[in-house]
Structure formats: C-alpha cells, structure tokens
Amino acid sequence: MPITLVQALWLLIPVALVWQTSDLAVLPYFHWRLDPTLALVILAGLLLGPRHGVWFGLAAGAGQDLLIGGGLVYGLTKGLAGLVAGLAQPQIYRLDALSLALVGLIWTIGEGLLVALYLFAQGRTAVWDHFAAQSLPLGLANAVLIVLLYAWLGRLPPPEARET
Amino acid sequence: MQSHKRAPQRRLPFREAFFLAALLGAAVAVSWASGRTMVLNEIFAPVLGAVEHVTGAWNRSVDRVKALQTLEADNHVLRQRVEELESQSSAYGEQYAENARLHELLKMQMPPDVEPIIARVIGRNPDNWHQRLVLDVGSAGGVRLNGVAVTRRGLIGRVVAVSSNTANVALVTDPASSVSVLNTRTRSAGVMQGQGDAWPALRYMEQPEKWKMGDRLITSGFGGTIPKGLPVGKIVRLKNEKGAPGAPVQALLFPELRVAAAVDLDKLEEILVLPPGLTAVPTPPPPPSPKPKPSPSAGAKARGAAGPGGAAGARPTARPGPRPSPRKSP
Numbered sequence: 095m096p097i098t099l100v101q102a103l104w105l106l107i108p109v110a111l112v113w114q115t116s117d118l119a120v121l122p123y124f125h126w127r128l129d130p131t132l133a134l135v136i137l138a139g140l141l142l143g144p145r146h147g148v149w150f151g152l153a154a155g156a157g158q159d160l161l162i163g164g165g166l167v168y169g170l171t172k173g174l175a176g177l178v179a180g181l182a183q184p185q186i187y188r189l190d191a192l193s194l195a196l197v198g199l200i201w202t203i204g205e206g207l208l209v210a211l212y213l214f215a216q217g218r219t220a221v222w223d224h225f226a227a228q229s230l231p232l233g234l235a236n237a238v239l240i241v242l243l244y245a246w247l248g249r250l251p252p253p254e255a256r257e258t
Numbered sequence: 259m260q261s262h263k264r265a266p267q268r269r270l271p272f273r274e275a276f277f278l279a280a281l282l283g284a285a286v287a288v289s290w291a292s293g294r295t296m297v298l299n300e301i302f303a304p305v306l307g308a309v310e311h312v313t314g315a316w317n318r319s320v321d322r323v324k325a326l327q328t329l330e331a332d333n334h335v336l337r338q339r340v341e342e343l344e345s346q347s348s349a350y351g352e353q354y355a356e357n358a359r360l361h362e363l364l365k366m367q368m369p370p371d372v373e374p375i376i377a378r379v380i381g382r383n384p385d386n387w388h389q390r391l392v393l394d395v396g397s398a399g400g401v402r403l404n405g406v407a408v409t410r411r412g413l414i415g416r417v418v419a420v421s422s423n424t425a426n427v428a429l430v431t432d433p434a435s436s437v438s439v440l441n442t443r444t445r446s447a448g449v450m451q452g453q454g455d456a457w458p459a460l461r462y463m464e465q466p467e468k469w470k471m472g473d474r475l476i477t478s479g480f481g482g483t484i485p486k487g488l489p490v491g492k493i494v495r496l497k498n499e500k501g502a503p504g505a506p507v508q509a510l511l512f513p514e515l516r517v518a519a520a521v522d523l524d525k526l527e528e529i530l531v532l533p534p535g536l537t538a539v540p541t542p543p544p545p546p547s548p549k550p551k552p553s554p555s556a557g558a559k560a561r562g563a564a565g566p567g568g569a570a571g572a573r574p575t576a577r578p579g580p581r582p583s584p585r586k587s588p
Contacts, residue, residue, distance in 0.1 A: 115382055
C-alpha cells in the first residue's frame with residue numbers, strides 16, 4: 095500500500111522537529127539552524143490546500159513551541175504559513191522549483207519578521223540586527239530544502255487519489 | 259666358426275669400498291678415542307641440512323595449502339574482532355572524556371546543604387531566535403523552575419520549564435533571559451539581557467560612563483534567584499564594533515554594550531543545576547600552583563595568615579565541610 099502525502103507529512107514533522115533540536119540542523123558556515131518543519135508546512139499548504147496547511151502548521155509550530163519550553167509564537171506563525179501557502183497556491187501559475195523556492199524564501203523571512211516583532215514587543219531591542227543577519231541565508235537554505243522535499247513529496251498521491 | 263667376444267664384466271668396487279669403510283672406521287675410532295662423540299653428526303651435517311631444507315619446504319607448502327582453506331573464515335572473524343575493538347576503543351575514549359568533564363564539574367565547592375544536580379544536554383532550541391537547552395533531568399530528578407544552571411566557568415542560564423524527566427534552560431543569551439550583574443572593577447550594577455545571538459546586551463547600568471571594554475561581570479544576586487558572585491562574562495562590544503580592552507564607553511548617549519559569556523555556550527554537554535534562591539555561591543577549584551619550598555619562616559607566616567580555623571583566601575561563602583554528593587541524572 096503506497097503511503098499518501100498526508101501520512102508522509104504527519105510522519106515527517108516529528109522527524110523534522112527532532113532534527114531541528116540537534117546540531118545536525120545547523121548550517122556549517124553561517125551557524126544558523128535550518129527550519130525543515132516550515133518547509134513541510136509550506137509544502138502541505140501548497141499541495142493540500144489551506145485547511146491542511148493550517149492544521150499542519152499549528153501542529154508543527156506547537157511542537158516547536160513545546161520543545162522551546164512554552165509560548166505559542168511558532169504555532170501561530172507556522173499555522174499562518176500553512177494558510178498563506180494554501181491560499182496562494184491557486185495564484186501560482188505552475189508549481190516548479192523557482193516558484194517553490196520563492197515561496198520558501200519569502201515565508202522564511204516573513205516568519206522571522208513575525209518572531210522579531212513578537213520579541214520586539216517584549217522589549218528586546220536588538221532583534222533587528224539578528225533578523226538582518228539571519229533572514230537571507232536562512233531563507234535561501236530553506237528555499238533549497240523546499241525544492242528538495244518537493245522532489246519527493248510531490249510524487250506521493252494526495253488523500254483523495256487513494257480513496258478513488 | 260663363430261667367435262663370441264665376451265663383454266668385459268663390470269666388477270663391483272669392493273676393494274675401494276672396503277678401503278673407504280676402513281678409512282671411515284679408523285677416523286671414527288680415532289675420533290671416538292679422542293673424545294669427539296659427535297663426529298657422525300659432523301660428517302652427516304651437510305646431508306641432514308639439505309634433507310631438512312627439503313622436508314621443511316614441503317611441510318610449509320602443505321601448511322600453506324591447509325591455511326588457505328580457513329583463510330576466508332579467519333579473515334571474517336578477525337575483521338569482526340577489529341570492528342569490535344575499534345568500537346570499544348571509541349566508547350572508552352568517549353567515556354574517558356565524559357569522566358574528565360564530570361570530574362571538573364564535581365571539583366566545584368558547593369555551599370553546605372546544597373545538592374547540585376548533574377544534567378546532560380540532550381537537545382537545543384529548534385529555532386534561531388531562542389538560546390535554550392533541553393536537559394535529561396526534570397522534576398523527578400530534583401530540578402525546579404528557576405533553578406540556576408552553571409558550569410565550573412560560570413553562569414549558563416536559568417531553568418524556564420520543567421517536565422517530569424526533562425527541563426529547559428534559557429541560556430544567558432536567550433531573549434527571555436535577564437540577569438542582574440555587577441561590574442567587578444567599578445562595583446556598579448546593570449542588567450544583562452539576552453538578544454538571541456551570542457552577545458547579550460547590557461542595560462540599565464549605573465554610571466555607564468565608567469564601564470569599559472574588557473570589564474568582567476559577575477552576578478549581583480539582586481532578585482534572589484541567582485546567587486551573587488557567579489562569573490558571567492566580560493564586555494567585548496560597543497554596538498556592533500569590537501572595542502579595545504580598557505576603552506571607555508562615552509561615545510553614545512545610550513551606549514549599547516555587548517557581553518561575551520564566560521562559558522562557551524555552544525559546547526555544553528554536562529552542566530550543574532542548582533536550586534533557585536541560593537545566597538551562597540559555589541566556587542570553582544583554585545588553579546594548581548607550584549608548591550613553594552618549605553621553610554620554617556614561610557610556614558609560620560602562612561599559618562598566621564590563615565588564622566586558627568581556616569585556609570588563607572578561602573571565601574566565606576564556601577565553607578569547608580562535608581559536601582553532599584551530587585545527584586547524577588539517570
């Protein structure tokens with residue numbers, strides 16, 4: 095029985111979270127941590143629609159918040175990422191490597207911006223230097239990651255294909 | 259008439275053989291009589307050597323053929339053995355390094371009635387904004403919320419979340435971390451706030467114009483959670499520029515100083531967790547110093563300086579006495 099896209103995503107999200115907590119997710123030269131859960135959430139939104147995108151985003155983000163030790167900032171930002179990706183999907187002319195990479199780059203920077211605003215609202219004034227330094231290399235790395243993940247996940251059947 | 263010519267008969271050389279045997283017998287008799295009992299060995303040694311050479315080569319060839327039959331199996335067994343030994347060697351090396359690190363941690367002198375908990379770092383924050391550690395000990399192991407995480411070199415952070423078997427420590431570089439610090443040179447206080455990167459910022463400093471690059475910071479003990487006197491780090495940056503040591507901070511109206519933590523926060527494997535609200539600070543072991551030559555006058559001076567009951571230079575907060583054994587994470 096072939097695995098469906100939804101099953102694969104539910105399996106991959108815990109794996110991605112564990113990967114993110116380890117030092118294996120740190121980019122060697124830049125010392126920034128990759129965000130494979132964001133890549134999975136964006137793919138979930140693009141391939142399965144906004145409703146799945148929101149649920150995957152909330153679940154993955156909440157898992158990330160729990161690993162950090164509290165808060166709901168990533169639950170909200172990743173839920174929003176899944177929703178936006180799902181809503182943007184009909185507007186995208188064709189899902190190819192370039193469009194996927196652009197969505198990944200833009201939303202990685204967008205998520206960084208939201209977290210920076212959240213921290214700024216808490217009184218951390220030095221977050222903008224951090225944001226400026228991390229957003230571009232991390233966005234580019236996530237763009238590549240999304241394209242690589244799509245090369246595999248894009249071949250899996252969506253849930254309705256299995257039902258028919 | 260047919261004449262038959264008879265072929266000459268070949269005669270065995272009895273006479274020469276007898277002569278040689280007699281000569282040999284005489285030689286043996288003479289040698290025997292003169293005490294050389296190994297004479298036959300000497301005579302036959304070249305022959306024995308040649309025979310041994312041939313038989314030895316034969317035996318070796320046979321052994322080699324026999325060994326070829328078991329060579330593959332032996333090779334397999336030996337390769338497995340090499341892998342086992344390499345794995346054991348690697349594991350022993352890792353255990354040795356861990357043992358050395360734990361030994362360093364345990365050298366810290368704890369205040370009386372303080373039971374530190376040794377915890378292993380099993381994970382880190384899964385994002386780029388927080389600076390947190392996941393420990394393998396939780397409330398079941400005695401870790402409490404706001405517990406203080408330290409190493410021998412100084413403060414690491416504070417416990418911000420506890421489950422029964424894990425705990426999260428916000429490092430001093432975490433955006434949620436604020437530590438009240440003292441400048442060891444000017445004794446003025448400030449607040450060190452994590453910014454999510456490697457350099458926490460200093461805020462709310464008393465007499466900010468007196469703070470200089472290179473000043474060392476310790477915890478102030480204000481707030482009552484973190485004990486006073488733990489090394490925190492030193493001032494290394496003004497805004498994003500690297501400052502020269504000793505340079506005063508007068509360039510800006512609101513100077514933003516950055517601090518390099520005393521502990522290398524990227525390379526933490528085992529740490530100590532202290533209960534919150536300690537008033538006495540654990541002290542690292544004194545550095546090893548060369549022993550001075552014993553002389554009666556020097557010994558008397560040292561005893562006098564130490565006083566009747568304590569060692570010279572001992573901190574009042576680290577009273578010598580029975581130190582409770584630290585709990586190791588399961």
